[in-house]
Amino acid sequence: MNASAMNLSAKMLSPADVLAIKERHPAAFERPLVKRFSVVLCVAIVALYAVYVSWFFAIGKVVSEGNWDIAGTYLADWISYEVRPDIDFRTGEIVVEFPKFSPLGSNPDPEWIITKSGIVTVKEKSNNDMTQSKPASSGSFMAPDASSGGAKLSFMAPSSTATNMGSNEATSKARDSNLVSTQKEGINQAEVVFSKTAQIIVTPSVVTLVNGAESVVLDVDPLDETVKPRDVLPEWALQKREGEKIFVNYGFAGRAEVRAKEVKIMRRFFGWENFFFDTNSPYWGKPFSEVASLAIGGERISEGQSNASLMLDNFLNNAEWQHGDVYIKLLQTIVMAFVGTLFAVVIAFPLSFVAARNITPNRFLNQIFKRFFDFLRSVDMLIWALFFTRAFGPGPLAGISAIFFTDTGTFGKLYSEALENIDDKQREGVRSVGASPAAVQRFGVVPQVLPVFASQALYFWESNTRSATIIGAVGAGGIGLKLWEAMRTNQDWENVFYMVILILIVIFMFDSASNALRSRLIGKQQS
Structure with a gap:
């Protein structure tokens, strides 16, 4: 019987014939155990290997303990930049300071910082402050107080704690008495706008944090160097230790650090700052239309050099992007x-x-x-x-x-x-x-x-x-x-x-x- 005849006879087999053949030759129609469960075995092996790798490299612990906030900040830094002014109020008057190489130039006045002027009380040291004598030393077990005639002191010195506390209070009072308060015209409030719903309002004694419907009032004391919230801090504000600085996170809009003497602002903006020209370039801050008109036929900015050549030179020698x-x-x-x-x-x-x-x-x-x-x-x-x-x-x-x-x-x-x-x-x-x-x-x-x-x-x-x-x-x-x-x-x-x-x-x-x-x-x- 040739191959075509065999194929024809195979096609003409009825289901009963096929069943009869299976009954006569069951081993020929039975798949090996490995082949029957090959898919299940492969899935099980891959799953076991994944579990082993997860355990060996402690992937779960790494993921759970990962500092994703910092990772998110790094990713945001790829496509944005920060402007970092400091709002100083240690003397009682608010002073807004920008870094030396600020992306806003040498005389920044951004619209997102709103200041208000009024009468401020400035505390300064008196002239005789430097002539005041130092507080008497209470001595120690290593160096007995000379004023006591070298009397022996216990290294535990039970009474020294009270003495030191009294000395600190006396020092604080002496310091306050040596400060002279004067009133003058100055900035008594600064408002930093991060977004429509996020602001920080700074006064010499109170800092108010606003984030949506939530607001937190902080009492700041530059003399005692303490920051104390009046209420429980929300999730977007963090204070690691009582009285110390408070970290404020407004997401992509920026962040801030509220300290006893100043508020450090990190305001974020989308894009790359000063990508084409740095702040020293005459083209800096100008719109594209004005830059294009100057390059094509405007009045020459630099003697002996065309505007287009000056533009290319400023671009290639950009101090920030190089x-x-x-x-x-x-x-x-x-x-x-x-x-x-x-x-x-x-x-x-x-x-x-x-x-x-x-x-x-x-x-x-x-x-x-x-x-x-x-x-x-x-x-x-x-x-x-x-x-x-x-x-x-x-x-x-x-x-x-x-x-x-x-x-x-x-x-x-x-x-x-x-x-x-x-x-x-x-x-x-x-x-x-x-x-x-x-x-x-x-x-x-x-x-x-x-x-x-x-x-x-x-x-x-x-x-x-x-x-x-x-x-x-x-x-x-x-x-x-x-x-x-x-x-x-x-x-x-x-x-x-x-x-x-x-x-x-x-x-x-x-x-x-x-x-x-x-x-x-x-x-x-x-x-």
Whole structure:
């Protein structure tokens, strides 16, 4: 019976016939136990492994104890910036102070800080305060009080506590008596607006926190250096110890620290501050239309330099973003990756012919060069970067050397394996016409492996551009070092994000170009 007849008879079997066959041959229709429960076993193994990994790395504890507020703040810093004024009221008059390098310029007057003026009572030290004698010392077990004639004192000194308390009260009264109060015109209230529903109202003695429908009143005393809430603090306000500063969190809008003598404000705004021009630029703070008109045909701002040239100079030399330096460092990273990969290809290409068994039949040489390649690639690129940074000092040369050493070992292994898997028919054909050994390799071997070699070199060039960023962070130069410096400040996360975006753009461009070239080399149509 042929195959078609068997298929026809099988199709004509009735359910009763199939059941009869199953009864006669039950083992043939019974699936093995492993196959029947394979899905359940796989799910159980994966679940057990997940439980083991969770226990071994204490994932639950790490997640529960993680400081997600700080992580959220870091992420917010990538796409926003903070303005950090201090509202000082220690003398009884409110003074709003901004940092020296504020993103709002040298004379900031933001609309979200509203001040009110009136009569303020300023407390200052009297002229004879400095001539007051120091309180008498009560002595100690190490140094008896000289005024007591060197009388012996117990190291426990039960009476010293009361004496010290009395001395502190006397010192406080003496300090208060040495302060002179004067009245004058000044700022007696400052209101910081974080949002429509979140504000902080500051007076010399009372700070009011408002968040939606909730409000908290704090009594502040600059002399005793205490902060005391009148009611229970809500979740968005935290005081770690009684009388100490209070942390206020308004979410993305910002945060604040209420201290006994000042209120530190961290007001957050979406975007990147002064990205195009810093506060020293004549273009700073101007709208885009005005900047464009000045660049095209406006009155010349600087003698001997066009407005467009001045604009480009101000942009590249932006003190806060340092665009020019970032671009140079990014170019260094690209050059590091290219030169290191190129040198590795140039060295690995001829050495791979010696390491290939079918090209060089000398087993001793094969093993020597293969172990040499293993040594070079077994040491990670980051370790080589640390070594060459110590040898050559920080800079691109250390990065180029690290990429060169690592990729020479990798290319040598890949190329020698590719040579060992070539088709010998082409080589034998060239040899049969009486060609020299060099010509045999040139025309019988190289055409087969050259597209593969070039494709791998292009892939590693694109990959090394990413690696050069990492090794740059350990001192090998390039944008990696710049990125690490910005991260170490723990405040310039928007600069970090900016450089990350530039790196992603470069990697995307190199990846696209590399894929296109590889597709052409291996004879495929570009997708």
